[in-house]
Amino acid sequence: MNININNLRFTYPTGLEALKGINLTIDSGEQVAIVGQNGAGKTTLVRHFNGLLKPTTGSVSIGDWETTKHSTAKLASRVGYVFQNPDEQLFSRDVLTEVSFGPKNLGYAKEKIDELVKRALSLTELNDKTETNPYDLSPTWRKMVALASIIAMDTPSVIFDEPTTGQDAVNVGRIAHVIAELKKEGKTVITITHDIDFCAENFERVIALAKGQVLLDGAAREVLGQEEILAQTYVDPPQLTRLGKRLGLKETVTRQEEFISAIARRA
Amino acid sequence: MAFVTLQNVTYKYPLTEKPVLQNINLQIQEGEFVSVIGPNGAGKSTLCYALAGFVPHFFKGEISGEIEVDGKLSSKSTLDTWVLNVGLAFQNPFNQISGAKYTVFEEIAFGLENIGVPRDEMKKRVEDAMSLTGISELADRSPYSLSGGQQQRVALTSILVMRPRLLVLDEPTSQMDPIGTREVFGVVRKMAEEGMTVVMVEHKVEWIAEFADRVIALKEGQILMEGKPNEVLTSDLLTENGFGVSRYTSTAREAKKQGLWKKQNLPVTLDEAVEGFKK
Numbered sequence: 100m101n102i103n104i105n106n107l108r109f110t111y112p113t114g115l116e117a118l119k120g121i122n123l124t125i126d127s128g129e130q131v132a133i134v135g136q137n138g139a140g141k142t143t144l145v146r147h148f149n150g151l152l153k154p155t156t157g158s159v160s161i162g163d164w165e166t167t168k169h170s171t172a173k174l175a176s177r178v179g180y181v182f183q184n185p186d187e188q189l190f191s192r193d194v195l196t197e198v199s200f201g202p203k204n205l206g207y208a209k210e211k212i213d214e215l216v217k218r219a220l221s222l223t224e225l226n227d228k229t230e231t232n233p234y235d236l237s238p239t240w241r242k243m244v245a246l247a248s249i250i251a252m253d254t255p256s257v258i259f260d261e262p263t264t265g266q267d268a269v270n271v272g273r274i275a276h277v278i279a280e281l282k283k284e285g286k287t288v289i290t291i292t293h294d295i296d297f298c299a300e301n302f303e304r305v306i307a308l309a310k311g312q313v314l315l316d317g318a319a320r321e322v323l324g325q326e327e328i329l330a331q332t333y334v335d336p337p338q339l340t341r342l343g344k345r346l347g348l349k350e351t352v353t354r355q356e357e358f359i360s361a362i363a364r365r366a
Numbered sequence: 367m368a369f370v371t372l373q374n375v376t377y378k379y380p381l382t383e384k385p386v387l388q389n390i391n392l393q394i395q396e397g398e399f400v401s402v403i404g405p406n407g408a409g410k411s412t413l414c415y416a417l418a419g420f421v422p423h424f425f426k427g428e429i430s431g432e433i434e435v436d437g438k439l440s441s442k443s444t445l446d447t448w449v450l451n452v453g454l455a456f457q458n459p460f461n462q463i464s465g466a467k468y469t470v471f472e473e474i475a476f477g478l479e480n481i482g483v484p485r486d487e488m489k490k491r492v493e494d495a496m497s498l499t500g501i502s503e504l505a506d507r508s509p510y511s512l513s514g515g516q517q518q519r520v521a522l523t524s525i526l527v528m529r530p531r532l533l534v535l536d537e538p539t540s541q542m543d544p545i546g547t548r549e550v551f552g553v554v555r556k557m558a559e560e561g562m563t564v565v566m567v568e569h570k571v572e573w574i575a576e577f578a579d580r581v582i583a584l585k586e587g588q589i590l591m592e593g594k595p596n597e598v599l600t601s602d603l604l605t606e607n608g609f610g611v612s613r614y615t616s617t618a619r620e621a622k623k624q625g626l627w628k629k630q631n632l633p634v635t636l637d638e639a640v641e642g643f644k645k
């Protein structure tokens with residue numbers, strides 16, 4: 100099911116207008132990264148997808164549901180959102196209860212719940228931590244719990260708000276694996292990230308937001324190659340893209356294989 | 367004499383079974399910018415707490431060995447006096463906002479107010495610090511209605527403004543945008559050049575290599591390796607132990623196998639990579 104955003108504007112109660120007219124369509128099964136400066140409006144935008152925020156003007160629809168016409172509880176069956184700050188999301192006394200909460204709440208059958216929870220725990224490698232209180236875990240593992248509790252809900256779309264923040268290389272690899280698995284299942288994955296190399300390696304489409312508006316939107320390679328425009332929203336191209344540019348390679352490269360074959364051709 | 371000395375420091379939290387820091391020996395010179403890297407759970411934050419006095423004075427637990435900063439022993443000091451010399455930016459900035467203030471400006475001024483800095487000087491210092499971290503336009507906003515990265519900048523600024531002799535930063539750029547991250551590394555570098563001693567936990571190796579003087583790789587509570595950034599960050603030992611490396615390093619390592627990287631040393635920074643790959 101598509102996500103449609105029409106002329107979305109949003110003003111916080113403080114009077115700050117965080118989104119200034121956003122138009123986007125995200126197709127079912129797409130893997131989309133959202134990048135941009137701190138305060139650009141990334142979190143504000145995605146919080147509209149599961150109804151945590153409602154448009155001041157304009158509209159957001161998830162499939163045939165317009166978010167203003169449905170409760171957040173109902174929207175949760177279509178869109179799962181992993182918070183930027185896991186502490187706003189987690190409330191259970193142990194990891195297993197936390198991860199089971201979402202699928203239980205959606206009213207799935209017991210066998211399905213067990214299966215979904217088991218899979219979410221193994222994808223995030225939390226199997227040895229099921230009895231731990233999330234607050235006894237480090238912030239990085241709390242984020243993995245937050246992730247597991249959303250993927251266990253098996254929603255057609257999932258949103259990750261800065262999933263790799265503070266994670267080590269091994270956990271970043273786990274998160275990339277989760278995204279690849281969700282993709283195989285045909286799910287829509289929308290991820291906010293400041294890790295541009297991670298973005299280049301795991302997403303097909305990139306949206307750059309700047310000051311509440313869409314600055315760039317397109318195939319990862321095209322968007323991530325636009326050094327000057329990206330700089331307007333404080334984003335650098337991926338490391339290998341910068342390197343390719345400095346070396347005068349004609350094509351924009353983003354990943355290791357491409358870079359090495361470009362260098363081999365040149366040699 | 368070193369400005370910071372850790373001698374045989376071993377520490378265990380009240381509830382952990384094994385020591386979280388084991389036999390840490392470390393010396394840091396005044397004005398040095400040291401970066402600490404390591405996987406999740408390696409003990410990076412605990413090391414930060416130890417330097418900042420929270421371990422053991424706040425967390426309790428069992429500690430042995432000595433921690434000395436500017437000639438004073440942590441074991442013979444109280445947290446109140448220790449924090450006058452050492453500033454810590456916590457890993458989770460959400461926990462750091464004092465809750466006592468209505469605006470970002472007041473939040474950042476809070477610490478200076480507490481130590482009785484005169485009003486005019488305070489205003490100037492807060493404004494300077496906010497402009498360094500790029501948050502001048504947030505001055506009148508509420509510290510609670512900020513984006514994650516903005517909160518992190520506020521937390522960092524409220525430490526920088528105190529101008530501690532030892533600045534301890536626990537993943538200060540984890541939620542910052544890419545160019546903002548690079549700018550923060552630059553600000554920290556400048557502080558070190560002005561004589562501040564800096565310990566910064568980070569994952570962003572490209573910028574560590576560009577800006578830090580020395581890297582300490584921590585694993586399972588022990589120092590696995592330390593040395594010059596390029597030397598540590600390109601070593602096979604780190605890769606074998608699951609540490610992250612820059613794309614320049616991993617790509618050159620692969621290119622080397624195919625005869626496309628001819629230098630002895632691998633690159634960590636863009637300039638090093640350009641130097642080795644250019645025709």
Ligand SMILES: Nc1ncnc2c1ncn2[C@@H]1O[C@H](COP(=O)(O)OP(=O)(O)OP(=O)(O)O)[C@@H](O)[C@H]1O
Pocket residue numbers: 111112113115117135136137138139140141142143144183510511512513514515516541543
């Ligand atoms: N609860 C709130 N009340 C008022 N303003 C807010 C609130 N949350 C965010 N804002 C403001 O809205 C704008 C967009 O914030 P948002 O959190 O969407 O940014 P972001 O792109 O996710 O940034 P970051 O990369 O730092 O997470 C910013 O100016 C921010 O200060």
Ligand SMILES: Nc1ncnc2c1ncn2[C@@H]1O[C@H](COP(=O)(O)OP(=O)(O)O)[C@@H](O)[C@H]1O
Pocket residue numbers: 236237379380381382386404405406407408409410411412413425
């Ligand atoms: N307050 C605490 N009480 C008990 N154990 C803790 C506490 N903080 C951290 N630990 C444990 O100490 C070890 C090192 O953690 P930490 O210093 O946070 O590592 P890092 O910052 O490298 O991820 C981990 O096993 C962690 O679970």
Ligand SMILES: [Mg+2]
Pocket residue numbers: 141142143183260513514515
């Ligand atoms: Mg955000």
Ligand SMILES: [Mg+2]
Pocket residue numbers: 237410411412457536
């Ligand atoms: Mg830590």
